[in-house]
Amino acid sequence: MMKDYPKTIVAKDGTLVRLRPVVKADEDALRKFFAQIPEEEQWFLRENMTDQEFLRKWLNKMDYDQVFPIVAVKEDDGAILASITLYRSASPAIRHVVHLRIMVHPEYRSLRLGSWLILDSVKLSMDLGVEKVIAEFVAGVEDAAGAAAAKLDFQQEGVLREYVKDRQGKYRDLIIMVRNLHKDWSDF
Numbered sequence: 171m172m173k174d175y176p177k178t179i180v181a182k183d184g185t186l187v188r189l190r191p192v193v194k195a196d197e198d199a200l201r202k203f204f205a206q207i208p209e210e211e212q213w214f215l216r217e218n219m220t221d222q223e224f225l226r227k228w229l230n231k232m233d234y235d236q237v238f239p240i241v242a243v244k245e246d247d248g249a250i251l252a253s254i255t256l257y258r259s260a261s262p263a264i265r266h267v268v269h270l271r272i273m274v275h276p277e278y279r280s281l282r283l284g285s286w287l288i289l290d291s292v293k294l295s296m297d298l299g300v301e302k303v304i305a306e307f308v309a310g311v312e313d314a315a316g317a318a319a320a321k322l323d324f325q326q327e328g329v330l331r332e333y334v335k336d337r338q339g340k341y342r343d344l345i346i347m348v349r350n351l352h353k354d355w356s357d358f
């Protein structure tokens with residue numbers, strides 16, 4: 171669980187990267203990180219992570235029983251390179267499910283950070299006793315994320331047709347991908 175952090179991983183280019191839970195003191199680093207994400211990608215985020223007020227409230231009201239935010243930071247200077255958050259409902263009807271959202275800094279993509287974070291979140295979900303991890307991808311925009319998830323055994327279980335509008339007002343499908351977890355089984 172969260173006590174298993176920090177963990178150190180090595181990116182494909184040899185950069186040492188630390189995975190750890192988000193803390194309140196990350197406010198500025200998180201805002202800086204999300205400010206460097208291209209606007210076309212920011213558009214599809216559920217929250218405006220570059221809004222100082224929003225970010226402060228999000229961090230101050232964080233309920234670590236329902237939200238599990240992990241960042242990947244550079245070991246040498248602490249800069250945030252990637253972020254992944256698991257969202258879990260308090261409702262017993264869907265408490266066995268988590269929703270995953272991931273973002274990797276554009277300059278640090280294709281270095282396996284996304285794969286490491288998704289794998290790590292699968293492990294965290296198993297430790298939490300979760301049975302399903304759900305990820306949603308905007309077709310034609312977040313296909314790289316869908317491909318990464320597919321390589322890590324997520325399977326497409328549904329499509330919400332024309333569910334999302336892009337910045338130009340064009341409708342896009344939302345692809346729902348699911349990874350089912352088994353209690354006695356691990357990737358590690």
Ligand SMILES: CC(C)(COP(=O)(O)OP(=O)(O)OC[C@H]1O[C@@H](n2cnc3c(N)ncnc32)[C@H](O)[C@@H]1OP(=O)(O)O)[C@@H](O)C(=O)NCCC(=O)NCCS
Pocket residue numbers: 211270271272273274275278279280281282283284285286305306307311312313314315316317318319321
């Ligand atoms: C999708 C994302 C998380 C991948 O992170 P990453 O660290 O670059 O990915 P990895 O280096 O671990 O690559 C894993 C796999 O992803 C796929 N992938 C990564 N970048 C890709 C690209 N530009 N085009 C197509 N596939 C890509 C490949 O299948 C790759 O496997 P391979 O290297 O064996 O070919 C990252 O590109 C990102 O943050 N995208 C924007 C945010 C987003 O789409 N979020 C999804 C909504 S939850």
